[in-house]
Amino acid sequence: MEALRQWHEAERDLAEASRRYMQLNDSDMRTIRLLIRAQRQGFIVTPKDIAAAVGISSASTTKLVDRLVAGGHLIRVPHPHDRRTTSVEVTEETAQAAHESVGRQHARRFDVIAALNSRERQTVLRFLSAMTEADRPQGPLAVGRFSRPGQDRA
Structure with a gap:
């Protein structure tokens, strides 16, 4: 069990080093990883999708996307099927930086x-x-089998 604890600690250290290298926080990194996977599979991701996947509010998602767009990590593009919303994509530069850092680790x-x-x-x-x-x-x-203290079970 000690070896597993050390491995988990090394993974956390690696994740922290990646966040520092890219100058991003945990939600930013989770969003970028989500978008890279989605783009690789040909999926369209909206801010609503990001909110659900990262577990943050709509307002927090707007701030997150605004920050990552301003930092050159993401771009907003018109949604191809729904003119009422936009989709979000990772920039080529950020995808390449993530690929290089993660690629080295995967090789190891x-x-x-x-x-x-x-x-x-x-x-x-x-x-x-x-x-x-x-x-x-x-x-x-x-999942779905508990309620928070003070909440009635449905």
């Missing part, structure tokens, strides 16, 4: 995986899959 992770033989990889995969399942919220923590 690939090297670690490549150093394992097939049996070792299968063991690690089983372990990580079991840990992922063990960490999914259960019981009252499961």
